[in-house]
Amino acid sequence: MFNFFKKNKQPTVALAPAEMSLANIEFHTMPEKFKNAGGTGTAASKKFGLVIVVGGGLILIAGVVLLSWYVYQSGGKKPVSQIAPVEQSETPAVTPEAPLESAEQTDTSAAEDLTEKDCGGGLFNGSAADYETDAFLVCLGERINNGCLPAAGKITDEIFGEIKLSVLGLRQDKCLAQIDYPDAYAIASDKMKIYANTYAQCLYGLGDLSSLNYQPGQLAAYIYEQTSVNNIGPDNGNCLGTAVDRSREQAKFAGEEETAAQAGVDADGDLLTDLEETAVFATNINKSDTDGDGYSDGAEVLNLYNPAGAGKLADSGLIAEYLNGKYGYVVFYPKSFHLEDQLGGDNVFFFSGVDGSIQILTQDNPDKEDIKSWYARLVGTPAADITQTVSATKNNLEYIYSPDGLTAYVTLSGGGGKIFVLTYSPEESGAIQFKTVLQIMINSFQLK
């Protein structure tokens, strides 16, 4: 691993762990009273309002530009790291024309144009190139500085091979970064193979990042180092994801941590946690067969029937369907979850808003191995030693779960060209609440 920031592992600006949890993120929708605002009032009053809004906006923008210019000119910010000071002849890290205050507006449009070309799909070789001037890292840092604009590229790590580093965009005022680790065969260290095909997500306060005042290349390297497996041990409150879960598992085996995540409360024993019943399915937490048709709530949803009335789950109004155009799959997800697809279908999130998220990553399976062989190679174990069972769905797919039951690897029966990795990442401190939702997503998964 790189030790680029070893002397400076802790950000100078303290990041409050509680605020950095993905589960604390709320998703806002437009209040009803605003949705129809355009339908009332006269044309004159609308014009008048428009003038005020546009005029106010221009004054605000001018103020922000002046302020940014002043801050830049005065050199008020100081680098806080051990990194060599910024030379004045170079491009400033934050351009005055793109103040951070505009980040919320740019976030939406950035989602539309995000591809790997945003940072060239660059490949940075950590052992040879210069961290501070590498084009990919500079590009990534600039996009973070300009409001956490989504971007992605690859970094070559001597132990892990090609790691993908992505900036996924703003979540309210936090910048969400993700590292994806490669397949097991590409990871040099046996000890580190446990991180194969996993990811870690970390949230950074945009204000905190900008106050670090690194050069863009330095900033991206800082994010990388903070997000890497070096820094995502059990005590790191900034990061979530399966790489974190796996580091906790390792710590547990090493006797460093005693408590495993607890299953969420299921008061009526119908396979749906109380939270699944209240937040997703509108069923009774104390009645295992809410609609009294002789089938338990859990049995109904797992077979894609409506637990709260007659008919199919698809027609219940409780779930939505996501079509992935790039890989041609369709999957159900709870309507109460918030869908985000900012990497063109490669990496899709379904945020629960109450307890973590479910993510679907798509991986290559060029030799069309069956799921057990593929998984065995992934974890570096002979297929005969894999103890988890391979299950089939009604849609001609096979899947296998990770030992912790939070990640499922899905492909066509007999082996398709792609592997779909569905992972539920619970809230860091919370119980496991959405395993049945994860299973429903697997059961509904279909290739078109």
Ligand SMILES: [Ca+2]
């Ligand atoms: Ca229940």
Ligand SMILES: [Ca+2]
């Ligand atoms: Ca029922």
